[in-house]
Amino acid sequence: xxxxxxxxxxxxxxxxxxxxxxxxxxxxxxxxxxxxxxxxxxxxxxxxxxxxxxxxxxxxxxxxxxxxxxxxxxxxxxxxxxxxxxxxxxxxxxxxxxxxxxxxxxxxxxxxxxxxxxxxxxxxxxxxxxxxxxxxxxxxxxxxxxxxxxxxxxxxxxxxxxxxxxxxxxxxxxxxxxxxxxxxxxxxxxxxxxxxxxxxxxxxxxxxxxxxxxxxxxxxxxxxxxxxxxxxxxxxxx
Numbered sequence: 001x002x003x004x005x006x007x008x009x010x011x012x013x014x015x016x017x018x019x020x021x022x023x024x025x026x027x028x029x030x031x032x033x034x035x036x037x038x039x040x041x042x043x044x045x046x047x048x049x050x051x052x053x054x055x056x057x058x059x060x061x062x063x064x065x066x067x068x069x070x071x072x073x074x075x076x077x078x079x080x081x082x083x084x085x086x087x088x089x090x091x092x093x094x095x096x097x098x099x100x101x102x103x104x105x106x107x108x109x110x111x112x113x114x115x116x117x118x119x120x121x122x123x124x125x126x127x128x129x130x131x132x133x134x135x136x137x138x139x140x141x142x143x144x145x146x147x148x149x150x151x152x153x154x155x156x157x158x159x160x161x162x163x164x165x166x167x168x169x170x171x172x173x174x175x176x177x178x179x180x181x182x183x184x185x186x187x188x189x190x191x192x193x194x195x196x197x198x199x200x201x202x203x204x205x206x207x208x209x210x211x212x213x214x215x216x217x218x219x220x221x222x223x224x225x226x227x228x229x230x231x232x233x234x235x236x237x238x
Contacts, residue, residue: 003033003036004032005036005037006037007038007039008040008088008096009040009042009098010044010081010084010085010098010100011025011042012100012101012102014047014077015102016123017045017052018189018190019052019056019182019183020176020177020182020186020190021125021190023176023177024140024142025100025140026060028123028140028142032140040063040088041063042062042063042064042081043056043060043065044077045064045065045066046077065080078105081101082106082109085099085113086109089116096118096120097113097121098122098123099120099136100123104132110135110136111135119138120135120137120138121138121140122139122140123139123141124139124142124143125143127143128141156222158222163204163218169191169194170187170236173191174187174235182233183231183234184215184225184231184232188211201214201218206218215234216232221237222236222237223235
């Protein structure tokens with residue numbers, strides 16, 4: 001099968017919205033298809049209270065597709081994403097579909113797209129089964145990318161080995177961004193993925209569980225923090 005040329009990206013924004021993960025996703029797609037043309041760039045969402053939505057839509061040039069959940073029993077966003085995918089399939093010139101979601105509910109859609117001869121790229125930030133990954137022609141496993149990158153040895157001089165390990169994670173997360181400063185909330189969310197939801201400053205010997213205070217006080221020697229309104233931005237000290 002030929003490499004991707006005309007690409008449609010469909011992002012399940014309700015569960016795939018961390019800004020750093022989005023940056024890595026587009027970098028990975030560019031690596032898979034350096035000459036590919038991005039024709040469709042959709043973000044499907046139902047969370048109307050997301051205050052960061054507009055900024056991310058502008059940064060990644062995403063077309064928002066909103067779907068209100070009228071029932072707690074069904075994921076209306078997934079259904080809408082499936083419908084729009086099948087509608088795009090009517091365009092013969094789209095030869096590649098990128099399905100970015102932390103759900104494994106799109107197996108039937110992926111199988112149908114492949115049956116129709118399309119090149120399929122999957123992406124997830126969570127653990128998904130190897131069987132699910134094999135359904136795709138390429139799979140961007142951001143969870144594995146994080147684990148691989150944090151395996152690199154980085155020397156920090158803190159007396160607490162747990163802090164040195166944490167700083168190694170933070171450095172590799174921030175190295176993947178093109179920005180000088182990154183949002184602390186995005187880094188914190190990725191750290192929760194790395195530590196399997198158990199990231200808490202108390203686990204590193206700090207007096208409480210306040211993440212911003214932990215970075216500003218305990219990690220002050222290694223990390224510079226600044227505020228942009230209510231948002232805390234961080235960068236590693238040189």
